[in-house]
Amino acid sequence: MSLHVVNEPTNIKKEIPDMTYYFISGGLPNNYGGLTKSLLLRAKLFGEESKKKTSFMTFRFDVEMHNKISELYKNGKIDQEYTSIINLFDDFLSKKTKTKRLYDEKLELEQIKKQAVMGKIAKTVSKLFGGLKNKLVITCYTDGQTIRYVDYMNDAKQVIKREEYKKNGVLALVTYYDVQINKMYLQEFINEKNEVYLDKHYVWNSEKKDVQFTHFTWYSEEGERTIKDEAELRQYWIEYLQNENDKPKLFLVDSRPQDKHVFKVKKAPSSYYAAIIHNKHYGDTKYQIKGRYKEVFSQMYNLDAIFFITEEQIEDFNLIAGEQETFFFTPHTIDKPLDSEVLNVPSEKYKAVIISRLAAMKNLTHAVKAFSLVVKEIPEATLDIYGSGEDYEKIKKEIADHNLQKNVYLKGYTNNPDHEFQKAWLTISTSHFEGFGLSNMEALSNGCPVVTYDYDYGARSLVTDGVNGYVIEQYNVEKLAEGIISLMKDESTHRQFSEQAFKMAEKYSRRNYMKNWSYALNRMIEVRKEKELLAKKVGQKALPMTLCNESEHQTKIEISSIHNEAGEQVSLIGLDRKNKAEIISVPVHNTNQFIITNQDVQYEKIAANKTQVIDFYVRFMTNGKIKSMRRLSSEQAELAKNVLFMDSGYKIEPYTTVKGNFSWKLTEPDEE
Template sequence: MKTKTPVILVNSLNIVRGGLTKAVFTRANTLAKEFKAVYIFTFLYQQHYQQIINEIYSRGLLNKNVIVLNLFEDLKPYKKKIKKSIKHPIKEKGLICFQDMNQQNPSYRYYKDGVYCKYKRFDRNGKLLFVDIMNDSRHRLYRNEFDFWGYLNRIRHMDNYLNKSRLDRYFDIKGNCYLTIWVNPNNNSEKRAVLFEKDPREFETIDQLKMYWLNERLNSIKNPVLMVENRNMDNLVLDLEKIEGLKRVAVIHNNHLKKPFNKEAEIKDEYKNLFNRITEYDSVIFLTNEQKSDVQEQFGSNNNLKVIPHPATQVSETLKKEFTGTYNSKLAVTLARYVPQKRLDEAINAFKYVVQKLPDAEYHIFGFGKEKDKLKKMITDLGLENNVKLKDFTTDPMYTYKQAACSILTSDFEGFGMVITESLSAGTPVVSYDSKYGPSDIIRDGIDGYLVEKGSQKKLAEKIVQIMEDDNIRKKLSINAIEVNNRFSVENYAKSWKKLLLEL
């Protein structure tokens, strides 16, 4: 049996982990125990990329045997470990400086002979983030961006009318420009790329650059198995050629349907390349049986379609006992980003019916996102300020779930819903809309939680009240909930992925 090398392709990695990043970390860490080498390839420019990666390793989020490579960092012709940071001063000789008091981070405007010529922003630790250079008409000519250690990382040349980048130049720590990318300022899409190495070359599209880098890297890896997480990479990966032993695996993380997100809906545009070329993948992985069944119904059955669900967060026997013990019987929680997909407005509206029955009931929502102000106003308009609280993102979901009588999920759609398995792992039953996909594959209705028809706010409230009012019901659901650790075990997850990769 040939040795395989798992290679996971994603756009970027972040410290504040969303579901995709968390899923990638879990799989990479699991595979690192089974295979000699595991790689994660990332493709997006991140200003403080190296610091982000260092923090991911230092916090133990990623096994150090997992090798992370980034397109922009790896293409740099000159790589050297930085020993000393560059300190950039606020004041500059010959320039008059005024602080911009409207910004959270320290920011400054600079004038020379009465003309506004420069703008600087620092982080709260005094590290320079960027410098904008202005023309005499106060238009930005270009922006200099700096890495964590104070070295110039990128220069963005601005369009005079749209005030957005038209050309990006990338630099190594010696100050050499090694890459230029043309940018469409109307939609910020990357176009032509020019690489300046020992063998300079032009690329008509950014995908050609990515393909060049993938070919260079993959040809040095024995029998690579590419796991594609983002749908914007499907054509790119399927068009790769001349890589010995290459196998391709598509991993589907989300609902592939447009609104109203059911079987009658159209396919999302970003999924069309995948389904048009689905037989070209060696394997296509779904997180739920329901989604696989829907795809088979529409596109036909293929032997390359498999289901490998995410594992549940594993909890020790001691903690399992604690989780079924003390909790706030009048508290419900949700861990979610404040974005339209999560339909937190549905949960908040439903909770007004809970409060009518139980005036001291509370609902805490832990997260972050662009809809925070909208949700705050909604809570005020409903008169629920004393009951519904918007909390910051929590780094300890197990503790958060442990405190609550139940958790709530009202998303329009999901790919799996890891928050469900997390809540059940903590012994906290889940009351959820029966959205596609995830809830019906994970929650056993009436056994470890409740499934409610999507949009049925009063029914959702009834189930929440039932759990809050009846300790015996809550205890039964809680005891059953922790069985999720066996139903979605790390051991089964590891076996499934290892078996898949070795059989390709």
Template sequence: MMMYSTIDNAEQTGDNMSDRNAYEKKEIIMLYPRLGLKKNGLVMAMLKRANILAQHDYNVTILTVEYDAELSHVYNNMIENGVLSKQVRFQNVYALLQNSQISDANSCGDVQPYTPVASDGYVQDTNNNFIFKKGKLEKRYEMTREDGSLAWINYFNDNKIIMRAKYDASQTLSCIQNISDGKITSISFYDSEGKLKLINNYKVDEKSSELQSIILFNQQGFIETTLATEKELFLHALDTFYSRADTLYYFIIDRAIYFSEALFAHKKENYAYIGTIHAAHYVNPADSNSRVNSHYKHYFDNTQQLDALVFLTKKQRQEAEDRFKFNSASFEIPHVYDKKIPKYHAERKPFSCISVGRFDPVKRLPELIKIFSRVVQAIPEATLKLYGYGSELPKMQAAIEQYDLSRNVEICEYTESVDLVYQSADLMLFTSRSEGYGLVIMEALANQCPVVSYDINYGPLEMIVDGVNGFLIEDKQDEKFAQSVISALKDRKGLKAMQKSAGKLAKNYTASDFSQRWGELFMQVEINRNNKHSAV
């Protein structure tokens, strides 16, 4: 068991344990810039990892960096949708520095709907927002959330917004943004008692606002320090809240391009850095020796700074080891399907296909729509639903129009009820150019939804047995891809057998095995650290 490590009064114990090889406490900190209501596969994988390790008695914290007044709402949404366990601590750099509690719905109690102080002079719109006017040019908008709580107030002068005050879930003032010509010039952040804690100052030009400085204030209201970037603020938070001398901190990096450079320049004796790879580590999918993916460049340029590097597949780990020589620092830990699959008893609509994932260029979704036009020519009643969100949406809509598929192809909103989606379809279609693994493939198969996928690096080959629980198609062979879909949809008896075979995959990726692999990684990291200390 990993003992709980409090972050309170961390400065009292110092931050250096260079003479000790063992620590009384250990804490896992999973880092991510920001979590919202919509989550991509990388975020879902991080949340699954956090849940499973916490359930196996590890002390786990998810730490985000960027400011968000809606943190409690995001947290409660994850709890309510079952994607985050209450055993996992959810923290944020700004919330820590503001002494702000990220509360669950039960601890908050019933939210009292916001009512303006003034009894007259305002208009209430259909969304329960309040509009105050003083003459023709001066006014303010008081905006509420769906639960009726106050979210923010916009202040206008001369018909231009000049200031915005944001409130947290408890309807306490969180920050005030000063705005000029539609651009933020400064943001002042407050604690729950109304004390000023931080000021972010921005350099403004015609096109944008760029963060220029961050001023931190102590409890007495004096300036404590001035920082230049949000990355420096993140490191300051680590020094302040994650610096107990009796604790070994495992920092798991899931967004390498955001965190790795800053962390590598800030290595401490009781900090262990674990990098993760979620995509191909090179830029050309056809050449594993091509230029390194910029997201992971700092990993491979600074391998000595990493205590461990985690790959999702054996093939990618081997290719990276051959090229970069990691010795004992690399590990293979595939994704896990950790939840009990709900049975919706939904009828699979005949000839129905789905795609689930970000609308991103790497997914090649306009090409999938083109492929599906061939399927429709052979099976006019065939349908394709694409679930997700992202930048490729306009191109996808254009492809639907180009191939006259408005009656066959539907773009659907992001959903976290993916099990019902998988259980309602005959097949999932996967046309990604490259992946680190392809978590949606595992999810689909676990829900007895066979997958037709290009045989790309990395992931599909580890999960799909060609002709048994899906089909693997040579990359870019779109005609063969379409024909495989057509054949599978027409062979209704064979499709049922394939669906039954697909459901067996989840048994190969259990939570206990996943936790054991991570436990072995932590043990190896400590062995390597002890050996390093012994050699000095």
């Protein structure tokens, strides 16, 4: 496999291509994690380093979006000159509207604020507006001052309507309730001009005993539109953006739940669609695709690029999909200048530190268990754990169960992780899995060696066992403790590891980060051109199969003629219909024949993903690994009804699809 490697100076275009960049996530969480941090940093660096403008696209309705954006600009997380954060509701639906009507039923909130005492608001309001038929109840944001909701109540104290406000006092959403069932039946979305631009409709579901969403009505500039779901709304927006002008655009999806909304849009000629992989994609085995990743795999051949932050994960994607010319290595970076002076900061010999979310995937109870063994050997050893999360009580209990209250401390949030890593002797990483391991990279940039479990992904990308830390067999608590003890006792090894840690961090400098993205994006453009040229050479129509001889042990397929004047490598490929996992790959035999034996079928992939249908293609590949595929037609060949592959027990039924193409239906042995 050929991968671009950081620090490789030759044949790398330094300029990020001149495109419009859309980085896509579902929303902007209040307490965002590594995925959102990565997206924000990418947008920031594309601007600061390459002067390219980017848009952070969000889809979810969020009354706090304006405040969140202001905070990001204020805190310097993104550069307002180069990056805009845009939202489906705020920046498209609410603006591209003829509107249903003006909403003029709300009370002036300033009047309520002036005359009502917060905390006694309900009684005060009823006096102020005694002439109104309905009473009001006010709910504030956490500051106790800014109004969040205004609930309109009937005489039976039932909510009949709720007005929802942004923090700047602008009305955003009105919800109407059916008092017979105490459930909503309609929501009206309000823009800053007080116009109703979108309705969301609900009906009662007697079976589920709850209301369910039925459809949207969008009052668009072109007229009233009935829209079946939010996916359709999102697709309207992407279609609008990509057709605004002919300038090249990249729609890069960071969040897997958004894949199904973006990748099903018909791609404009000037648009490029891509995904970046942040987390582990496989389940119980490396052949089993996790549910949220199925859309990426199913769209594999329609995407212009898939970007990876570790080389190990590219290898594992190859196990399922085969090598693809659209896979690119674009690792994370350290968002700060590297300073070798960190190596001169004195470290506390018996002090370990962890800076992490206290989440289940981080498996921090193992760090505590290992430390119970460490203190038996080194009683003065300490471990400071910084962070917050849902596993706080679980970790606290683990500390108490091992009587480690004087050795292991839950320290809460730190706003100076660099300082903590610099004064610590080492850091510990015990995750079940990671996308990369940003905390480990931060530790290395401060000359702090890492003792880590060998998880996917990032452990071995960042830590070379015996060079800048120790990589321990996953879940082996005793070995983890041994690594910690060994490093705490050995000052000479610690000094060497610390120096090598800093050298590893240099690999992830800003300069190298931009090099990798520049290479990947320029190559993405070249690959699409090369694929289009190859597709013209080999044609687009399905290739007719003239012969299909099948026995219990092999299938022989013959094609009347394969026109291959350019001399490409030709193979027969069998793909899982749902996720495009590569199940079969056999080279051409005697210029126009393909022979499939039991050994050519990857039953592990079939079993892992419960493959039901395999579709067949003829693949043409150049020496530069550029591929073009043509569907295999079976209209001209007589097919056997059933064939049993005895080695596997699977029953295989060759058939011709409604479009006249060749496929296999699979039946598992236990389904007989």
